[in-house]
Amino acid sequence: MSVSERDILAAMSKVVDPELHVDLVKAGMVKDIRISGDAVKLKIELTTPACPMKGKIQADTEAALKAVPGLKSFELEWGAQVRATGGGVGQGQGQALLPGVKNIILVGAGKGGVGKSTVAVNLATALARHGAKVGLLDADFYGPSVPLMTGITEKPVSPDGKTLTPMSKYGLKIMSIGFLVEPDQALIWRGPMLHGALMQLVRDVNWGELDYLILDLPPGTGDVALSLSQSVRAAGAVLVTTPQDVALADVVRAKSMFDKVHIPVLGIVENMSQFICPNCSHATNIFHRGGGRKAAEMFSIPFLGEVPLELKVRESGDAGVPVVAGAPDSREAQAFLEIARNVAGRVSAQSVRSIPLPVMQAR
Numbered sequence: 001m002s003v004s005e006r007d008i009l010a011a012m013s014k015v016v017d018p019e020l021h022v023d024l025v026k027a028g029m030v031k032d033i034r035i036s037g038d039a040v041k042l043k044i045e046l047t048t049p050a051c052p053m054k055g056k057i058q059a060d061t062e063a064a065l066k067a068v069p070g071l072k073s074f075e076l077e078w079g080a081q082v083r084a085t086g087g088g089v090g091q092g093q094g095q096a097l098l099p100g101v102k103n104i105i106l107v108g109a110g111k112g113g114v115g116k117s118t119v120a121v122n123l124a125t126a127l128a129r130h131g132a133k134v135g136l137l138d139a140d141f142y143g144p145s146v147p148l149m150t151g152i153t154e155k156p157v158s159p160d161g162k163t164l165t166p167m168s169k170y171g172l173k174i175m176s177i178g179f180l181v182e183p184d185q186a187l188i189w190r191g192p193m194l195h196g197a198l199m200q201l202v203r204d205v206n207w208g209e210l211d212y213l214i215l216d217l218p219p220g221t222g223d224v225a226l227s228l229s230q231s232v233r234a235a236g237a238v239l240v241t242t243p244q245d246v247a248l249a250d251v252v253r254a255k256s257m258f259d260k261v262h263i264p265v266l267g268i269v270e271n272m273s274q275f276i277c278p279n280c281s282h283a284t285n286i287f288h289r290g291g292g293r294k295a296a297e298m299f300s301i302p303f304l305g306e307v308p309l310e311l312k313v314r315e316s317g318d319a320g321v322p323v324v325a326g327a328p329d330s331r332e333a334q335a336f337l338e339i340a341r342n343v344a345g346r347v348s349a350q351s352v353r354s355i356p357l358p359v360m361q362a363r
C-alpha cells in the first residue's frame, strides 16, 4: 500500500499548534513533502526559531505520522520563518516605514527602576541566541541605559550622511539615543522634539532585515507610546513589573495606556521575583512574589515569566555583558531565555491573527 501526499497532509492537519490554535497545514508550516515508497521526508517550518511549543509539536507530529497506514518511516527537518505582524494592529504605517522589520516589540513599565532595560537587553539577546535576527532600540530618552548594559562606548557612523549604521554586539543590531547625545541633554526631551528624535531613530537607522526589533521605552510616559502608535505598527508590548502590590497599580496604568493607543499587550514579566541566597540557597521574597502573575490573571493577559533578583544580573548589566550572553546556563539567563520563547510565541499568535494563512493544497 503506497502512501500519498494527501495521506501525509491529512495526518498533519490533525496536529494543532497549541500557541496559534491552528493546525500545521492551515498554518502553512508543512513544507517539502518527499515520498519514496513507504517512507517520507518533510519539513516543519515553525513561526519562530524561539518556538515555545516545539517539543509538543514534535511529539504530536511523530504520533500523527506513526498513525498513517502504510507509512514505515519518516524523517523530519525543522526550520523557522518568522512572520510579520500585519494589519489590524495599531494605526500606523509600520510596514512602509520599516519594510525589513517583521515585528516591533515594545518593552514598557508603569514606573522606573523595575528592570525594564535589563529585560529589554536580555530579551533581545535571548531571541538572538535562539537564532532570530534581532535589533535593540533604546528609546528611553530620559535615561538611556543600553550603552552601559551592552558596554558600547563608540559612536555609530553614517556612511552616506543620511542613515546611521547600528552598532553590532551579542548578535544584535543596537541603537541608543545615548550614543548620540550627552547624558545631561537627554533629560530635556519634550513633545515634538521627542517625537522627531524617536522617528529619526526608528526610520534613519539602517536596520536591514530583522525578525524582531525590541524597543526599550521610557518608563511611565504615554508620549512615546502615542508617538509610536501613530507611526509604526507594533506587534505588541511587554510590561515589566516588580511583584509587590503597589506595582500592580503601575501595571494597570501601563496596560490602559497601551489599550488607549491600540497596542496589544503581549504579557507581563515579573522581575526581581525572588532572592536566592548565593551561600545557602534560601529563597526570600523580598518584594513579595506573584504580583505579576496576579496582574496577568486580572487582565486575562499572558504571564511571560519571572526573573529572580540576582547579584549577577546587576553586575553583568553594569559590566556591559547581558547575563544571557555572559552566563547563558545560569538560572537567571534561563529565565530570560524562557521569557523570550514566550514572547516569540505571543508575537507568532499576533501575526497569525492579523494576516491570512497560506494554505498548502494536496496534489
Ligand SMILES: Nc1ncnc2c1ncn2[C@@H]1O[C@H](COP(=O)(O)OP(=O)(O)OP(=O)(O)O)[C@@H](O)[C@H]1O
Binding pocket: 109, 111, 112, 113, 114, 115, 116, 117, 118, 119, 140, 143, 145, 218, 219, 271, 272, 307, 308, 309, 310, 311, 312, 313, 314, 315, 317, 318
Ligand atoms: N533581576 C534583577 N536582579 C538584580 N538586579 C537587577 C535585576 N533587574 C534589574 N536589576 C538592576 O536594577 C537596576 C535598574 O534596572 P534597569 O535600569 O533595567 O531598570 P529600568 O526599569 O529600565 O529603570 P529606568 O526606567 O529608570 O531606566 C539596574 O542596576 C539593574 O542592573
